[in-house]
Amino acid sequence: MKAAPLLDRKPDELQLIGDDGDYLPIRGLKPWWRVFCIESGKLWRIGGPIAFQIVCQYGTSAVAIMFVGHLGDIELSAFSIALSVISTFSFGLLLGMGSALETLCGQAFGAGQVHMLGIYMQRSTIILFATCVVLLPLYVFATPILKLLGQEDDIANPAGVYTTLILPQLFSLAVSFPTQKFLQAQSKVAVLAWIAFLALVSQVFMCWLFIYVFGWGAYGAAIAFDLTSWITAFAQFSYVVGWCKDGWKGFSWSAFNEIWAFVRLSLSSAVMLCLEIWYMMSIIILAGNLGNAVTTIGSLSICMDIDAWQTMLFIGVNAAISVRVSNELGFGHPRVIKYSVYVTVFQSLLIGILCMIIVLATRNYLGLIYTHSETMLRAVSRLSILLGSTMLLNSVQPVISGVAIGGGWQTLVAYINLACYYLFGIPLGYVLGYVANFGVMGLWGGMIAGTALQTLLLLLVLYKTNWNKEVEQTTERMRKWGGQDVTEKSHSDKFPLKNGRDSGVA
Secondary structure, three states: OOOOHHHEOOHHHOOOEOOOOOEOOOOOHHHHHHHHHHHHHHHHHHHHHHHHHHHHHHHHHHHHHHHHHOOOHHHHHHHHHHHHHHHHHHHHHHHHHHOHHHHHHHHHHHOOOHHHHHHHHHHHHHHHHHHHHHHHHHHHOHHHHHHHOOOOHHHHHHHHHHHHHOHHHHHHHHHHHHHHHHHHHOOOOHHHHHHHHHHHHHHHHHHHHHHHHOOOOHHHHHHHHHHHHHHHHHHHHHHHHHHOOOOOOOOOHHHHOOHHHHHHHHHHHHHHHHHHHHHHHHHHHHHOOOOOHHHHHHHHHHHHHHHHHHHHHHHHHHHHHHHHHHHHHHHOOHHHHHHHHHHHHHHHHHHHHHHHHHHHHOOOOHHHHOOOOHHHHHHHHHOHHHHHHHHHHHHHHHHHHHHHHHHOOHHHHHHHHHHHHHHHHHHHHHHHHHHOOOHHHHHHHHHHHHHHHHHHHHHHHHHHOOHHHHHHHHHHHHHHHHOOOOOOOOHHHHOOOHHHEOOOOO
């Protein structure tokens, strides 16, 4: 089996890695520093392009919000509801279901079952398209749903119109997410970064063209959002078909085999991820019932948008560590998994601290790229301490979630998320916001407490994990969820050491 590109062993790695391709036990500061440097390099060679791609992908919606924000406060609040609530709800569900591919494709690639990646991708696309059809009523009846949730008519009516206009973008995700996970599992991430960058550039151009040249206003931003999303989906699928011959063998009826097992894994992944994404989204709904809804929702939307930029960066790291963990489980390298997880969590925490410092230092200027309203800018400044705290917690939590996806622990994490977020965080936020009359500060503060509890519990789970046992369970998981017979390879096949190369994680 050909060694993966990140597994080329350099001379300074030889004393750290055994004949089976796994790390030897590490003792002493100098060996740990060498492992830290090696793992950092491998992580960011995968995570850097993925993070850039995710940031650009998120940038397509952020650019639309920025353009619309300069049209007026009502337009900003209504368009933010459409993209930050309705679209994010669907985005979270489909991304979660699509993340099942991170578990299966990553472990299959590590185990040498590359031919199954195309089947998995098709199976996921079928499931996501069916999910999009189920989500249609949410878009069609967005206005009455928002009013039922307590939104004012001045915001709910235009938000419903904008939501209907971005309906085509929903179906593009059924293509873009599976192709994205297909490529990430093989560490073919540079092409994803280029496609996302070009899509972001086209989004900026089309928003300018449709809003300022054609005079379509917020409608133009919604149309640009649709077109950019489908350009991305088509470009990724074209690359898979044209340049990934090992994993793509053409359309196959095998995609329908054992589809219910795949659905169950997809639903577990979706519940895990959606409970995270919808949690912070729910604060906008709850805040809509507070006084001065336009300013409250507008300032919160700006803070959520800024936080989402950092979150998108760490979703990239999330995907990278998921690929590392799943590939290494397929190859059977428990120490590589453990050490790479430690390095990733430590680095992510440092980045989170830096982001918090930047937010607090620039709190009076954070909202300028979204609005020139003095009232809105002051509201954003008041929320900066909560935004900084959220960004600190969000630097570690996505990394641990990525480990869970790579290892196939979605159900366990879903239970933890449900308890910490919805049985503790939201009730506490409601009490602080409405009963104690702390308003939006209380709502957000309570939800931060829920995130902190969830992060602590996940760190405990990570600390208690037996990676040797996880490696032993990998083949059974692939049989259960993938619907194919996984043939065990001999030790020499799994760990070829010719020409100084080993076949660890991609």
